[in-house]
């Protein structure tokens with residue numbers, strides 16, 4: 466399937482087959498590929514939590530407008546963004562660091 470067909474074919478899934486399980490290896494592999502995603506300053510400001518514990522999933526359902534798919538899925542991948550990477554002080558400090566090392570390399 467080429468990329469444009471893939472874009473047209475994708476859809477959200479809200480019902481999951483209970484008998485299907487996804488191994489930790491498969492999840493690790495998918496997350497490894499996902500970690501190639503670009504980010505500003507290449508800060509990769511995310512943390513990923515994989516949740517398989519049903520009682521934790523049930524608790525998260527309450528914070529998700531009580532949507533049933535939150536507990537029907539075999540797992541939840543919680544992605545946390547670290548906004549501190551994008552505060553002005555951090556960006557300026559990082560930019561200065563790069564500028565200084567660029568100048569050193571050009572000497």
Ligand SMILES: Cc1cc2nc3c(=O)[nH]c(=O)nc-3n(C[C@H](O)[C@H](O)[C@H](O)COP(=O)(O)O)c2cc1C
Pocket residue numbers: 475476477478479532
């Ligand atoms: C940021 C974002 C949040 C979403 N949140 C939910 C959600 O909480 N529950 C849900 O069932 N679908 C959610 N969706 C899926 C959208 O409802 C869905 O993409 C839209 O209805 C179009 O359907 P499709 O993805 O099958 O093309 C979300 C999509 C995005 C992009």
